[in-house]
Each structure stands twice: as C-alpha cells, then as structure tokens.
Amino acid sequence: MPDTANRSERSMLFVPAVRWPMIEKAAGSLADAVCIDLEDSVPPGEKAGARANVIRAFQEVDFGRRLRMFRMNGLDTPFAYRDLIEVIEGAGANIDLVVLPKASSPGDVAFVDTLLTQIEAATGLARRIGIEAQIENAAGFLYAREIASASPRLEGLIFGPGDYAASMQMPAAHIGEFDENDRLYPGHRWHSVMHMIVAAARANGLRAIDGPFAAHQDAEGLERAARIALAMGFDGKQCIHPAQLPVVNAVFTPSRAEAERAEETVRAYEQAAAAGHGAVTHDGRMIDAANLRMARVVLERYRPGRRDS
Numbered sequence: 001m002p003d004t005a006n007r008s009e010r011s012m013l014f015v016p017a018v019r020w021p022m023i024e025k026a027a028g029s030l031a032d033a034v035c036i037d038l039e040d041s042v043p044p045g046e047k048a049g050a051r052a053n054v055i056r057a058f059q060e061v062d063f064g065r066r067l068r069m070f071r072m073n074g075l076d077t078p079f080a081y082r083d084l085i086e087v088i089e090g091a092g093a094n095i096d097l098v099v100l101p102k103a104s105s106p107g108d109v110a111f112v113d114t115l116l117t118q119i120e121a122a123t124g125l126a127r128r129i130g131i132e133a134q135i136e137n138a139a140g141f142l143y144a145r146e147i148a149s150a151s152p153r154l155e156g157l158i159f160g161p162g163d164y165a166a167s168m169q170m171p172a173a174h175i176g177e178f179d180e181n182d183r184l185y186p187g188h189r190w191h192s193v194m195h196m197i198v199a200a201a202r203a204n205g206l207r208a209i210d211g212p213f214a215a216h217q218d219a220e221g222l223e224r225a226a227r228i229a230l231a232m233g234f235d236g237k238q239c240i241h242p243a244q245l246p247v248v249n250a251v252f253t254p255s256r257a258e259a260e261r262a263e264e265t266v267r268a269y270e271q272a273a274a275a276g277h278g279a280v281t282h283d284g285r286m287i288d289a290a291n292l293r294m295a296r297v298v299l300e301r302y303r304p305g306r307r308d309s
Contacts, residue, residue, distance in 0.1 A: 208233060
C-alpha cells in the first residue's frame with residue numbers, strides 16, 4: 001500500500017463508479033491518486049449497485065503506488081452511511097482515503113470519523129483510513145477552520161467550485177473554467193474561498209487540492225487554472241480526464257532549475273549561519289531564514305519520490 005504520509009497528491013483523477021473500463025484505465029494512469037466516485041457522476045437509481053464496483057476495484061485492480069480513494073455521497077442523502085459501511089467492510093484494507101463531499105461543519109467530519117472507527121473495529125482493520133473533505137458550499141467556507149481540525153484522520157481539504165458557485169448563487173457557465181463573469185469581476189472570483197482552504201490546510205498540516213477544470217480538451221485553460229492554484233499554495237488539482245494529468249503533474253512539480261536555485265539558497269544560508277550571520281547576500285538579493293523555508297518547500301515538492309508517477 002502507498003505510504004500516505006510521504007505521498008504527494010499533484011493530481012487526483014475522478015472516475016465514475018459505474019464505468020468499469022474507466023476505473024481500470026485510471027489504475028494505470030499518470031495520476032497520483034485515483035478517486036472512484038459514488039456521488040455526482042452516479043445516478044440515484046444506480047448508487048447502491050455502484051458500490052459493488054468500488055469494492056471489486058479495490059479488491060482486484062492493481063493501482064500501483066497511486067492513492068486509492070472513493071467519494072461517498074453527501075451526509076444529506078440516504079446513501080452516505082451505506083456507502084461507508086458496504087465499501088469499507090468489503091475492501092477497507094485496500095483503501096487509503098474517503099472523500100467527504102459538501103463538508104458543512106466539523107460535525108460532518110466527526111460523524112464519518114466515528115463510523116469509520118466502528119467499522120475498523122468490527123472488521124479488525126489495522127490501518128486507519130484517512131479523510132479528505134470537500135469545501136463546496138457557504139457553510140463549508142464559514143466553517144473551514146473548524147472542519148480542518150475536526151479529526152486526526154483528516155489529510156486534505158478540496159475545493160469544489162461547481163457546488164460552491166451554486167451554493168453562493170454565483171453565476172458560472174462551467175465548472176472551474178473562466179467565463180464572462182470572471183472577466184467582469186475586478187479580481188479572482190474564487191480567491192477568498194481558495195485562500196481560506198489553503199490557510200486552514202496549512203494551519204493543520206493538511207494537503208490542499210484544487211477542484212476540477214471541466215473543459216478537458218482545453219490544455220491552455222487547464223494550465224492557467226492549475227498555475228493560479230499553485231500560486232495560491234495548493235498542492236494539486238482534481239482531474240476529470242486522463243489527458244489532463246500531464247499538464248497538472250507538470251505544473252505542480254518544480255522544474256530542475258527551480259530545484260537547483262533552491263539548493264543554492266539553502267547552501268548559501270547554511271554557510272552564512274555557520275559563520276554566525278543571520279542573513280547574507282546571494283545572487284544580488286538578501287536571503288534570511290524565510291528564504292530558507294521557502295527553498296525547502298520547493299525541494300520537498302521536487303524530491304524524486306514525488307516526481308515519479
């Protein structure tokens with residue numbers, strides 16, 4: 001099984017639980033994580049049957065080093081508790097994470113935590129299954145700080161732009177894309193919620209994952225959206241098609257030149273510190289302890305274990 005504590009999540013590939021060929025294809029893709037979806041991509045009448053596909057996938061399919069996860073249905077539906085019970089009882093030993101959609105309060109995360117604890121105890125699971133919570137409505141935005149500290153199982157926060165737009169009654173033509181509303185607004189329309197997600201994640205040692213970009217044939221638009229997310233501090237981005245994975249992985253992986261500059265900064269600072277100096281001029285700029293921390297972030301993202309797909 002993958003070591004979740006030392007894995008990056010540059011790319012999370014979503015696949016509908018009702019599409020078995022897509023699940024098999026995703027298992028051999030360039031994704032860092034594969035999420036089998038029981039929520040929005042599965043019609044209500046097929047949700048119960050789709051759980052069998054999730055169980056079969058985690059029992060039979062080789063996902064390699066990719067993180068294995070599934071998205072349950074929301075806690076405001078009649079499907080959520082059975083999603084957890086059936087899938088975890090059936091294949092919990094091969095599951096890394098559960099994605100909780102529309103997390104609206106710390107109590108939502110606590111409920112999933114409690115139910116997972118009971119299932120693990122009943123089935124004798126030795127590994128603790130993690131949780132990633134989607135922030136995708138007004139309540140989730142307001143309670144993001146509390147949600148981020150609601151459970152030791154929590155490993156990441158995910159931005160859900162489509163449902164967030166609906167919840168806030170913000171006009172949006174497509175999920176994650178740039179449209180006329182974005183051109184009219186004097187700034188980045190999603191800045192507040194995205195910045196909140198990153199801040200809440202960082203304050204609690206969690207990953208921050210940006211939501212999907214629906215136009216899977218628009219590589220230029222995808223790259224722009226991914227670079228904005230990177231600039232805001234996100235660790236990775238959800239993908240809805242395998243064709244998006246190379247772009248997203250490349251954006252969230254520092255280049256060799258960036259890594260070399262970071263290494264030079266670390267060496268320069270460490271030499272200065274050894275000489276008793278708290279700051280030093282390097283490459284025409286002053287560097288201090290803050291530069292050291294920034295450089296180490298780049299090197300952590302660049303390390304070989306996180307570059308290999």
